Amino acid sequence: MSTQSTDRPDEQPEQRPAVELADVCHSFGDLDVLGDVSFSVSPGTVACVVGPNGSGKTTLLRIVADLLEPDAGAISVAGDGGRRVGYLAQQPAFRRQFTVAETVAFYGSLVAERVDVDAILDRVGLSAVAGRRVDALSGGMVRLLGLAQAMVGDPSVLVLDEPANGLDPTMARHLRAVIDDLTADGDAVLLSTHDLHTVDRLADTVLLVDHGELVAAGPPDELLAEADAASLDEAIATLGHGGETAAVSPGLHGGDRP
Numbered sequence: 001m002s003t004q005s006t007d008r009p010d011e012q013p014e015q016r017p018a019v020e021l022a023d024v025c026h027s028f029g030d031l032d033v034l035g036d037v038s039f040s041v042s043p044g045t046v047a048c049v050v051g052p053n054g055s056g057k058t059t060l061l062r063i064v065a066d067l068l069e070p071d072a073g074a075i076s077v078a079g080d081g082g083r084r085v086g087y088l089a090q091q092p093a094f095r096r097q098f099t100v101a102e103t104v105a106f107y108g109s110l111v112a113e114r115v116d117v118d119a120i121l122d123r124v125g126l127s128a129v130a131g132r133r134v135d136a137l138s139g140g141m142v143r144l145l146g147l148a149q150a151m152v153g154d155p156s157v158l159v160l161d162e163p164a165n166g167l168d169p170t171m172a173r174h175l176r177a178v179i180d181d182l183t184a185d186g187d188a189v190l191l192s193t194h195d196l197h198t199v200d201r202l203a204d205t206v207l208l209v210d211h212g213e214l215v216a217a218g219p220p221d222e223l224l225a226e227a228d229a230a231s232l233d234e235a236i237a238t239l240g241h242g243g244e245t246a247a248v249s250p251g252l253h254g255g256d257r258p
């Protein structure tokens with residue numbers, strides 16, 4: 001990658017998964033959100049987490065990004081020790097008065113990394129607005145700035161929560177090109193999305209989460225075959241627990257989220 005990094009501890013990343021989860025469980029109070037989730041993501045690949053609203057995707061991503069400690073289970077991330085994971089939150093929050101360039105530089109100073117701000121902004125396509133204040137950015141630009149922040153420190157694993165959300169088709173295409181670029185460098189990308197075009201275009205692996213369970217996992221072709229479906233949409237509906245939007249399983253959750 002073109003950002004500056006002090007080291008790259010995973011000398012032979014292809015020999016082990018970039019991300020590996022075994023029997024991860026999590027509850028918020030008496031709300032069971034994830035139950036025995038296990039999967040792995042290989043270096044240089046994209047895994048797309050899909051599933052209904054409230055099914056546990058963000059919770060899962062926050063656990064992988066080390067922002068949330070699971071109640072049970074094991075997680076290993078390539079380069080463990082430094083936990084080199086870049087994270088794009090579903091709603092990234094920035095200091096409004098900072099410029100785009102200052103935001104990336106500031107984040108670099110927080111994670112104590114030497115950061116080539118220009119290179120990162122060039123990579124995500126924000127060079128032209130490097131001097132613009134955050135509060136003058138469009139929503140799509142804010143997401144790209146979130147991606148730039150996630151790339152600080154040259155992480156080998158990127159966890160992106162709905163990166164395509166709110167992007168127009170041109171921006172979305174640009175985002176996909178950036179993700180292609182990251183995986184070509186050997187990085188692993190774990191992202192959540194409701195946009196099946198993104199899944200279709202990017203996913204090496206689809207992880208279908210429904211009511212906190214990983215109900216299907218594999219390459220898109222395998223999911224289509226498993227569901228005997230003609231489209232991902234159909235496969236997800238077939239393999240899921242019915243695809244209802246208010247994803248509160250009576251069995252697993254017992255709540256009544258709208």
Ligand SMILES: Nc1ncnc2c1ncn2[C@@H]1O[C@H](COP(=O)(O)OP(=O)(O)OP(=O)(O)O)[C@@H](O)[C@H]1O
Pocket residue numbers: 028031033051052053054055056057058059060257
């Ligand atoms: N900090 C929290 N405290 C209590 N409950 C929470 C918390 N975070 C999430 N939840 C609950 O956990 C469940 C899963 O939420 P999560 O955000 O992981 O789902 P999601 O699949 O990402 O949803 P969406 O597609 O709508 O973004 C929901 O019922 C949610 O209300």
